[in-house]
Amino acid sequence: MRIGLLGRAAALLVACGCSPAVAEPPIAAAPTAQREAGASEEPTVTKPAAPPVSPPAAPVSPPVSPPAAPAASPAAAPLGPPPPALAARDVSPPDDVTTGDECPARVDGLPAGEHVGDHRLQRGTVIVVMKAARQLMLYRAGELVVCERAALGFAPRGHKERQGDGRTPEGWYRTSDKPWSSFANAIAIHYPNRRDAEAGFAARTITRKQRDLIVAADRARKLPPQTTGLGGAVLIHGGGSNSDWTLGCVALEDEDLLGLRAALGGSMRADLLVLP
Secondary structure, rough: HHHHHHHHHHHHHHOOOOOOOOOOOOOOOOOHHHOOOOOOOOOOOOOOOOOOOOOOOOOOOOOOOOOOOOOOOOOOOOOOOHHHHOOOOOOOOOOOOEEEEEOOOEEHOOOOOOOOOOOOHOOOOOEEEOOOEEEEEEEEEEEEEEEEEOOOOOOOOOOOOOOOOOHHHHHHHEEEOOOOOOOOOOOEEOOOHHHHHHHHHHOOOOOHHHHHHHHHHHHHHOOOOOOOOOOOOOOEEEEOOOOOOOOOOEOOHHHHHHHHHHHOOOOOOOEEEEEE
């Protein structure tokens, strides 16, 4: 019965146009700008950000170690004694050298010897070499004019007796100019003399003919033969006087040699006395 009443009420309402309000479906929102632009309606998927790309790292070279120090070589064994030819060489003044700057002011002050009283010391110009003192002096009329330090042969003790012995001759000689020499401004010593020739012949170092030629040159005051077994080409030259280094010559400092030549003058001729 209740249902019938309700049906009749509904019919009555329809007849007067008063239908009950029916809730309308909600109006869809306006399409987004993305949809208006025709963008895909698929849900947006956010991709993970790519990791930053770093430039490739430069290849790393292995650390370079400094070169190892060379292994120390074992100490060299001490050298044996020098050969005989070098063992005789004495480049430093021997113990008996009394070198100094003072030279005898007069020939009277020279060491005693057979030269004492020789008239050649008192007249003209004479060169005196004192081997033990390593000094060369020039006297004029007995008075000192030049005094210089001198160097001798590499075996300075004793008188020269043969070619290559390294000794500087002793005794009386003469000098003259030596314009052709490997040593500039050299002065020639007239070695060997008559005494050397006689001793060399007696020792069979030279022949009789060589002895006679040397004696003749000595008497004529000329340069004797220079290529016999007695040796030759003994000079007063430059090159230094700090040690005994020559083959038998007398060596001065270059400037001292020039001073000696200036004092001699002319042809460099003078008497020469070489004392032990």
